[in-house]
Amino acid sequence: xxxxxxxxxxxxxxxxxxxxxxxxxxxxxxxxxxxxxxxxxxxxxxxxxxxxxxxxxxxxxxxxxxxxxxxxxxxxxxxxxxxxxxxxxxxxxxxxxxxxxxxxxxxxxxxxxxxxxxxxxxxxxxxxxxxxxxxxx
Amino acid sequence: xxxxxxxxxxxxxxxxxxxxxxxxxxxxxxxxxxxxxxxxxxxxxxxxxxxxxxxxxxxxxxxxxxxxxxxxxxxxxxxxxxxxxxxxxxxxxxxxxxxxxxxxxxxxxxxxxxxxxxxxxxxxxxxxxxxxxxxxx
DNA sequence: GTTTACTCTATAAAGTCTATAGGAATTATA
DNA sequence: TATAATTCCTATAGACTTTATAGAGTAAAC
Numbered sequence: 001x002x003x004x005x006x007x008x009x010x011x012x013x014x015x016x017x018x019x020x021x022x023x024x025x026x027x028x029x030x031x032x033x034x035x036x037x038x039x040x041x042x043x044x045x046x047x048x049x050x051x052x053x054x055x056x057x058x059x060x061x062x063x064x065x066x067x068x069x070x071x072x073x074x075x076x077x078x079x080x081x082x083x084x085x086x087x088x089x090x091x092x093x094x095x096x097x098x099x100x101x102x103x104x105x106x107x108x109x110x111x112x113x114x115x116x117x118x119x120x121x122x123x124x125x126x127x128x129x130x131x132x133x134x135x136x137x
Numbered sequence: 138x139x140x141x142x143x144x145x146x147x148x149x150x151x152x153x154x155x156x157x158x159x160x161x162x163x164x165x166x167x168x169x170x171x172x173x174x175x176x177x178x179x180x181x182x183x184x185x186x187x188x189x190x191x192x193x194x195x196x197x198x199x200x201x202x203x204x205x206x207x208x209x210x211x212x213x214x215x216x217x218x219x220x221x222x223x224x225x226x227x228x229x230x231x232x233x234x235x236x237x238x239x240x241x242x243x244x245x246x247x248x249x250x251x252x253x254x255x256x257x258x259x260x261x262x263x264x265x266x267x268x269x270x271x272x273x274x
Numbered sequence: 275g276t277t278t279a280c281t282c283t284a285t286a287a288a289g290t291c292t293a294t295a296g297g298a299a300t301t302a303t304a
Numbered sequence: 305t306a307t308a309a310t311t312c313c314t315a316t317a318g319a320c321t322t323t324a325t326a327g328a329g330t331a332a333a334c
Contacts, residue, residue: 001225046282057332060277110271134247142292193311
């Protein structure tokens with residue numbers, strides 16, 4: 001399951017990409033337009049800012065804006081920042097690898113090989129889709 | 138993330154498929170071999186039994202056995218029984234569809250279209266892989 | 275200096291996952 | 305028929321995660 005956090009994050013980014021604004025857009029505007037709790041969205045955008053997807057401007061006339069062009073923002077990057085690993089089990093994760101405690105030999109594990117296939121496919125979709133692709137849809 | 142429940146379930150089924158036994162195999166044997174808590178595995182196998190993937194024999198000499206040939210058991214079926222929907226958001230689920238409360242129009246939702254791609258790919262992998270494929274690996 | 279808006283930390287509430295407990299029911303077999 | 309082995313079923317505890325909310329702090333504009 002995709003968490004609301006990630007879902008809202010992608011929606012907010014899509015909104016920013018669509019709006020194509022020069023000036024920063026305040027959280028309140030995004031929250032209202034996308035039906036997201038403003039306080040919750042605050043923490044999400046903060047995460048995306050720390051992940052260098054967004055930047056912000058404080059004070060009056062402030063808000064959030066994309067740090068890169070929509071074509072340059074891969075969904076995989078956003079997903080990892082908000083949701084964490086793309087892999088469904090840590091033992092097939094590229095960026096968040098962990099050994100399974102119950103598994104003596106990964107290469108003989110049926111779940112491992114299966115989830116490797118799933119990861120490869122999901123990853124390729126999230127890597128090839130950018131924010132620019134999402135606003136076309 | 139794949140839950141331990143599903144992971145253990147697939148491992149247990151793989152064990153049964155590999156063992157190729159005529160007689161039922163007791164939970165205790167599977168649990169020991171796969172490093173799974175026996176009590177936890179009990180509830181998992183019960184779920185798989187209700188999903189008609191497994192059947193069981195009670196009493197002395199009892200245990201669990203596959204209801205179909207490994208080639209006939211799709212991983213998608215197992216996944217749905219243990220983990221639930223394959224889709225990452227309910228609004229793109231085939232078997233567990235639900236409308237999003239925050240989304241006025243699904244067809245215009247960027248997350249929806251993206252997750253549709255992910256679902257299609259994951260689904261095709263889980264549909265084409267059977268237990269028989271898993272024991273080869 | 276007032277208003278607007280982001281920043282940061284803490285925490286509450288609800289939900290989910292993992293696992294365990296304990297007893298009931300069933301079967302084989304000595 | 306008694307015993308041991310095994311599944312069946314329900315309840316529940318404990319830990320963890322998710323989804324927010326609160327409130328005080330910081331910065332910028334005018």
